[in-house]
Amino acid sequence: MSDNEPLWNWKLNLGIALTSVILIASQPNQVSATSLDDSEVIHSLSLAQTNKRLRTRPLSKIYLAQSQFPNPIPPRTPEPPIRDPQPQPSPPIELKPAPTPTPSGLSEIPGTITVKQFKFIGNTAFSNNELRELVKEFINKPISFAELLQVEEIIKNKYTAGCRGDNQQPCYLNSGAFIPANQTFTKDKAIITVRVVEGGIENIEITGLNRLRSGYIRSRIERGISQPL
Template identity: 40%
Template sequence: MFFKQILSTTVFFSLTWTSTSLAQLTPESQFPFRVSTHKHNCQSKSNSSVSNLHLLFAQTGTPKVPSGILEPTRPGLPPSPSTPLETPTPIELLTPPSETPLNSPTELDVKVKVREVEVLGSTVFSSEELEAVVAPFIGKEATFEDLLAIRTAITKLYLDNGYTTSGAFLPPQDLTDGIVTIQVVEGAIERIEINGLSHLRSSYVRDRLNLAAKTPINLRTLEEALQLLQINPLLDSVQAELSAGTAPGLSVLTLNLKEAKAFSGSISLENRESPSIGSLGGNFKLNHNNLLGFGDRAYAEYEITEGLDKYNVGYQFPVNAHDGTVNVRYEKYDSEIVEEPFSDLDIESDSYTLSLGFRQPIIRTTTSEFALSLSLDLRQSRTFLFEDEPFSFSVGPEDGKSRITALRFSQEWINRYPKRVLAARSQFSFGLDAFDATINDLGVDGRFTSWLGQFQWVEALSPDIILVARVGKQI
């Protein structure tokens, strides 16, 4: 392990059969890149509304197992298509009251030749889209019912595009010139009420909902934002209700939330290390997904074998409502050759890595995610012979000491199905002549360019048996 060359071409493929559940599959389950899933039989629940003015959107008991490639805290498998998230009952629009002259019984039979339809208050649709809706009424003799049909056609345009709390009405007007005015009231969220949080700050939830709660309210966009909250590992259950506000067109979004358990730990016995440092060892992990209350995560890991002591600690925190995160990681690695016949040489190595990175999802839905990340890694390693004599096992390092400064650009893609998770990762690494990096014309050189590609397939054959296949190539 001490003779690893920086530039290499590696192709690896493995097929794993394991008797465990998707919920037990963790990012650290010997994946070359990390993908986590949870059980595929999670259910979606919704409650009946008391009146047709309420939207209830709820799910409880959703397993919260991460799904990211690099970070261990990402959402797990989405609900099965056999039990999809139920479409909420459409909200019946409350149109603003109006006292128009056309409402008087004496004018119901009056006909007006429609020369033009003027739509006021619409910010979503272009003039061309609105003209296409009212075109059948232009140039015709219109009765009171026809005018109502114009209003209904515009309201339908909003409803068909997901703007369920928006609509149109006829304001008081003079129709002698043949110009019909239609007023649109675009639905808005008056306020968001958040209940049930204890440690997680309400601003964390509010900021993510505000992305979907822009005026006018689009019910489809709002549903998707709620679904993303449902699979958020910080929340155990989400219930949302959209009800009428204090004025026509205004709504109140009420959320009843239950936080998920933030702290977790594990102890495992593994034999995944090289026999040269002792294949059998113990692994201890601690993780807190919400340390300070704003979705920040801290983790620590310790691994030990006969010839290995490895420490890994990290901290990451969100920097925007789109789940962009900054992460800091420190890793310390001390090892010793314990395998015969080299154990008598007392070959030892110690290294540390300090990493600072930023990860930003570009596309994120309940079933797929595409993210970009950029990180800067500082790595120093030293090798010794006879315990404390610095020794270089390759050309380049002086007295067994080498330093690498690497800039890494990664692209990650995950697609989740009811019983399957597909994930791919591409990473470009560039060795920089910075921070006292080891520079040599021969041998180990801190200036390099490499690419790593990885793909993984996880298939649930039964609730307790999964199949894992992975392949990778490094250049």
């Protein structure tokens, strides 16, 4: 028994050693398998927690996160509206003084004439006495026919005096005077007729009225143009 005891101990130790080797050899597979199972479990838990956070995330934060992405299409700049061209206002009508008709050749008549009186016709803005006062320097003295024609200019200046500068006199821009031709008079005591032409409106035409009567408008206009223009 004593002789076989070392052999038995050696076999026992060898068996224990082999068993340990087998256990050690098989243990990495188990550990690896265990490790693989744990990573899958952890990965599953991670996905579950992520899905839970997404489900419980407030909508405002999700919208905010989506709005942070740049818009690939830039907003279109609105084009300015096309406007129809407005009609340009007509330029104001400039009224020019009416030309004073002059008898042809009257200024070239030789000799002199003595005027006894000037007779005015057609004047309403100024009286005969006012106009005679303007030409009294040509009365009862010999004057040439060129000087006689100056009476026309003097009367015209009386009507248009208020149209110049800050003159406070009335302005009758379209009025004037002329000495008609074919008058018969003597050289010593001539009575000269001077015709005054006062500007005015010959006709009033009213169109396009919807509510007001044309007669009412006409009466208002005629009231404002009772004086010469």
